[in-house]
Amino acid sequence: xxxxxxxxxxxxxxxxxxxxxxxxxxxxxxxxxxxxxxxxxxxxxxxxxxxxxxxxxxxxxxxxxx
Amino acid sequence: xxxxxxxxxxxxxxxxxxxxxxxxxxxxxxxxxxxxxxxxxxxxxxxxxxxxxxxxxxxxxxxxxxxxxxxxxxxxxxxxxxxxxxxxxxxxxxxxxxxxxxxxxxxxxxxxxxxxxxxxxxxxxxxxxxxxxxxxxxxxxxxxxxxxxxxxxxxxxxxxxxxxxxxxxxxxxxxxxxxxxxxxxxxxxxxxxxxxxxxxxxxxxxxxxxxxxxxxxxxxxxxxxxxxxxxxxxxxxxxxxxxxxxxxxxxxxxxxxxxxxxxxxxxxxxxxxxxxxxxxxxxxxxxxxxxxxxxxxxxxxxxxxxxxxxxxxxxxxxxxxxxxxxxxxxxxxxxxxxxxxxxxxxxxxxxxxxxxxxxxxxxxxxxxxxxxxxxxxxxxxxxxxxxxxxxxxxxxxxxxxxxxxxxxxxxxxxxxxxxxxxxxxxxxxxxxxxxxxxxxxxxxxxxxxxxxxxxxxxxxxxxxxxxxxxxxxxxxxxxxxxxxxxxxxxxxxxxxxxxxxxxxxxxxxxxxxxxxxxxxxxxxxxxxxxxxxxxxxxxxxxxxxxxxxxxxxxxxxxxxxxxxxxxxxxxxxxx
Amino acid sequence: xxxxxxxxxxxxxxxxxxxxxxxxxxxxxxxxxxxxxxxxxxxxxxxxxxxxxxxxxxxxxxxxxxxxxxxxxxxxxxxxxxxxxxxxxxxxxxxxxxxxxxxxxxxxxxxxxxxxxxxxxxxxxxxxxxxxxxxxxxxxxxxxxxxxxxxxxxxxxxxxxxxxxxxxxxxxxxxxxxxxxxxxxxxxxxxxxxxxxxxxxxxxxxxxxxx
Numbered sequence: 001x002x003x004x005x006x007x008x009x010x011x012x013x014x015x016x017x018x019x020x021x022x023x024x025x026x027x028x029x030x031x032x033x034x035x036x037x038x039x040x041x042x043x044x045x046x047x048x049x050x051x052x053x054x055x056x057x058x059x060x061x062x063x064x065x066x
Numbered sequence: 067x068x069x070x071x072x073x074x075x076x077x078x079x080x081x082x083x084x085x086x087x088x089x090x091x092x093x094x095x096x097x098x099x100x101x102x103x104x105x106x107x108x109x110x111x112x113x114x115x116x117x118x119x120x121x122x123x124x125x126x127x128x129x130x131x132x133x134x135x136x137x138x139x140x141x142x143x144x145x146x147x148x149x150x151x152x153x154x155x156x157x158x159x160x161x162x163x164x165x166x167x168x169x170x171x172x173x174x175x176x177x178x179x180x181x182x183x184x185x186x187x188x189x190x191x192x193x194x195x196x197x198x199x200x201x202x203x204x205x206x207x208x209x210x211x212x213x214x215x216x217x218x219x220x221x222x223x224x225x226x227x228x229x230x231x232x233x234x235x236x237x238x239x240x241x242x243x244x245x246x247x248x249x250x251x252x253x254x255x256x257x258x259x260x261x262x263x264x265x266x267x268x269x270x271x272x273x274x275x276x277x278x279x280x281x282x283x284x285x286x287x288x289x290x291x292x293x294x295x296x297x298x299x300x301x302x303x304x305x306x307x308x309x310x311x312x313x314x315x316x317x318x319x320x321x322x323x324x325x326x327x328x329x330x331x332x333x334x335x336x337x338x339x340x341x342x343x344x345x346x347x348x349x350x351x352x353x354x355x356x357x358x359x360x361x362x363x364x365x366x367x368x369x370x371x372x373x374x375x376x377x378x379x380x381x382x383x384x385x386x387x388x389x390x391x392x393x394x395x396x397x398x399x400x401x402x403x404x405x406x407x408x409x410x411x412x413x414x415x416x417x418x419x420x421x422x423x424x425x426x427x428x429x430x431x432x433x434x435x436x437x438x439x440x441x442x443x444x445x446x447x448x449x450x451x452x453x454x455x456x457x458x459x460x461x462x463x464x465x466x467x468x469x470x471x472x473x474x475x476x477x478x479x480x481x482x483x484x485x486x487x488x489x490x491x492x493x494x495x496x497x498x499x500x501x502x503x504x505x506x507x508x509x510x511x512x513x514x515x516x517x518x519x520x521x522x523x524x525x526x527x528x529x530x531x532x533x534x535x536x537x538x539x540x541x542x543x544x545x546x547x548x549x550x551x552x553x554x555x556x557x558x559x560x561x562x563x564x565x566x567x568x569x570x571x572x573x574x575x576x577x578x579x580x581x582x583x584x585x586x587x588x589x590x591x592x593x594x595x596x597x598x599x600x601x602x603x604x605x606x607x608x609x610x611x612x613x614x615x616x617x618x619x620x621x622x623x624x625x626x627x628x629x630x631x632x633x634x635x636x637x638x639x640x641x
Numbered sequence: 642x643x644x645x646x647x648x649x650x651x652x653x654x655x656x657x658x659x660x661x662x663x664x665x666x667x668x669x670x671x672x673x674x675x676x677x678x679x680x681x682x683x684x685x686x687x688x689x690x691x692x693x694x695x696x697x698x699x700x701x702x703x704x705x706x707x708x709x710x711x712x713x714x715x716x717x718x719x720x721x722x723x724x725x726x727x728x729x730x731x732x733x734x735x736x737x738x739x740x741x742x743x744x745x746x747x748x749x750x751x752x753x754x755x756x757x758x759x760x761x762x763x764x765x766x767x768x769x770x771x772x773x774x775x776x777x778x779x780x781x782x783x784x785x786x787x788x789x790x791x792x793x794x795x796x797x798x799x800x801x802x803x804x805x806x807x808x809x810x811x812x813x814x815x816x817x818x819x820x821x822x823x824x825x826x827x828x829x830x831x832x833x834x835x836x837x838x839x840x841x842x843x844x845x846x847x848x849x850x851x852x
Contacts, residue, residue, distance in 0.1 A: 007721040014728035021735045025742075035675055036829050039682075040738075043836035047734050050727065050843030053851060057724040063851035065717040181673045242684050250677045254669075284684050288691030292792070301781055301788045303695060309708055309785040314698045318691055640819060640827050 011058035019051030086591050098183035099591055103190050104169030111161035114197055118152035121145045126544040132530035132537055142524035143210040150213025155237045156197050161472055162333040167272045173582035174266045176257025176598045181250040185243050192240035196233045203229035217304035217312050231294035238287040245279025259600035266580045266604050270357040271336025274364035278325040286322030313378050320371035328367040334471020338424055341474050342406050344578040345421040346413025349605040352405040359398035366395045376447045385444050392442035419493030423474035426501045430466025455515025461508045481575050485587040486568030492560045499553035506546025510539040579604045584616035671826050678830045682837045689841050696789035708784045715779050723850045726769035733762030734839040741832045747822050756812050763805045770798050797845055800838045807831055
């Protein structure tokens with residue numbers, strides 16, 4: 001399917017861009033103190049994990065339905 | 067009020083003052099004051115208790131005749147369903163967490179209000195709305211399936227079932243918000259010097275309750291929310307005919323509703339710690355063990371829900387751990403009971419109304435706790451689950467535990483709340499009526515249950531044939547249940563009568579030592595003229611009071627501008 | 642003790658050391674509101690967890706997944722489109738973070754830019770969900786698969802929708818000058834909420850599209 005390939009390509013590139021930004025932000029914020037900073041770090045980390053999932057899905061490693 | 071309007075960095079303390087309420091509506095209806103909100107919860111809960119209690123009396127009257135004395139079987143189903151639902155969600159939770167928690171907890175931690183007064187007001191006003199929704203379901207025939215509303219049987223309730231779900235969902239939101247509010251209040255707003263191990267034990271109990279309210283109630287909201295969707299939009303979550311699972315509902319329901327029984331009982335435990343220590347004139351025995359056992363109960367309480375589901379065909383490898391965990395939760399409860407008994411030992415016991423209720427609690431709650439240990443065992447539970455033995459156990463824990471604790475709290479804190487004493491004579495008469503009525507109603511249910519009388523049946527002709535004495539015991543129970551009702555009626559009368567005619571209470575009528583007894587009765591809207599400094603636990607009767615800044619006599623009334631109340635800002639928006 | 646300043650002015654100095662350019666009462670109030678907001682997110686998390694538990698329970702106990710309806714097995718969800726749509730939502734989390742960082746560095750123009758980008762991406766995600774709903778080929782009321790899918794993603798979509806409104810309100814408040822360089826709790830809360838909604842989607846994306 002053509003559309004699916006375009007979607008996967010977009011997801012792949014987007015996931016790399018977003019994931020790298022999230023990790024960079026996480027690194028910048030790593031030393032921040034306070035409850036809001038801690039929760040933000042946790043949530044950003046999980047979101048970076050979500051980007052990895054999206055990457056694997058786009059690469060057809062995860063969620064490949066036969 | 068001031069949220070979002072303070073636009074400059076330069077604004078000062080004045081922006082955070084929330085002034086005394088003015089006008090009837092602001093003062094008594096949409097009040098932000100935790101004490102007024104506590105009163106509102108109290109009177110709402112008491113009113114619904116009278117309604118739900120009359121449902122229970124109708125149930126008892128029906129059972130005086132094995133064929134069913136007064137109503138159709140359908141109506142009987144509606145009555146016990148409405149009794150259970152209203153008592154659990156609209157009486158006990160508003161009374162023990164809403165009324166007691168709101169009135170007492172901020173005073174005991176030396177705060178001027180809860181953390182989010184607006185949220186508190188909204189939480190209260192949800193309760194009457196939920197009550198109206200629930201009682202309006204009677205117009206559509208009423209729910210039939212018992213207070214748990216298990217599908218698939220509850221799916222036959224139609225509109226009434228949907229209204230039931232809506233009501234429980236709404237009141238769940240109220241509980242969640244109250245829990246959140248109390249958690250933040252206790253974590254952030256204790257008076258300077260009040261470390262965790264210097265908190266009064268009632269505050270510990272409220273903290274454990276709030277934790278469960280905040281976390282568990284949402285699971286209930288999800289369960290009844292899904293049931294609502296199934297009622298209204300025919301979405302198959304629980305209907306086995308379409309791939310759903312009725313056992314799933316039981317899991318989601320009991321994940322909340324088992325902690326819910328600890329939500330009722332923990333505040334009563336807190337009341338016990340205060341009342342028993344005060345009227346024995348003795349330091350509470352094992353402060354830390356009582357405090358930590360509250361937390362242990364709160365945490366273990368999340369791991370035992372499936373013991374309500376043993377008859378549902380749970381896999382044996384799941385039954386055994388739940389059985390063992392249920393036994394385990396008896397340990398912290400036992401620690402408390404023994405600590406209270408050790409507190410009484412060698413004390414100078416004053417037999418006030420509150421103390422009588424507290425002593426009665428020790429007896430009836432222990433009784434309910436012991437039958438709970440019986441029922442935790444899988445084989446016993448499989449045998450007894452559908453019988454009156456469970457009804458007896460549950461009512462000993464709830465009426466003999468939570469309600470008894472609450473009834474101890476009313477005469478104890480009523481002088482602080484109103485400035486007048488409750489009538490001791492009426493109160494003690496009420497205690498004896500309640501105590502004898504309670505035991506007379508629920509004790510025979512144990513042996514009826516052991517003989518196999520099934521619960522939730524509108525008639526018991528077959529049982530009465532096999533056990534002719536069953537009819538006598540049912541009539542016996544009905545008579546005694548009216549003694550309990552009389553006691554509650556007497557309490558309602560006493561509460562209203564003493565508002566005008568009670569003796570003046572003064573600051574500290576009981577010689578108690580927690581912070582609320584250092585300020586005027588009733589407390590002014592700002593509670594404390596100056597926030598006290600705490601340097602010890604409140605239970606050491608041989609020591610001077612461990613507070614600074616609490617002198618009511620010499621402290622001049624502060625300038626209005628110096629009383630800084632918690633800001634009524636919304637939680638998530640505004641600077 | 643931290644609670645002092647909220648009640649009396651005595652604790653001023655201790656708190657002022659932390660929120661050096663902010664007044665003491667504000668610092669206390671902000672802490673209280675922040676904790677309340679985090680607890681709200683925790684409770685919300687339990688709500689999603691309950692429905693997720695229901696979904697897992699129904700799926701594991703089903704004889705076949707996707708389940709059969711009228712003798713036909715239902716189709717799987719469209720993983721490629723969902724992956725793209727997920728990246729849109731995750732991207733909005735990153736842009737919201739940029740927005741708050743720019744606010745902290747007093748860069749109001751860039752803040753507006755990133756906030757608008759966030760709102761746009763959020764709306765884009767919602768449109769993607771609408772497309773998904775119209776093309777998924779199963780119905781809410783038909784099977785347990787449809788029940789859990791539409792309930793959970795619908796609940797999440799509702800949260801995103803509320804989030805879009807929330808962020809728009811925050812933008813309007815900023816325009817009216819509600820927030821300053823040192824007092825911007827609403828923006829912090831909005832960012833936390835938005836990140837939270839993103840993270841919920843991580844779980845839903847995995848459970849519906851990848852499992």
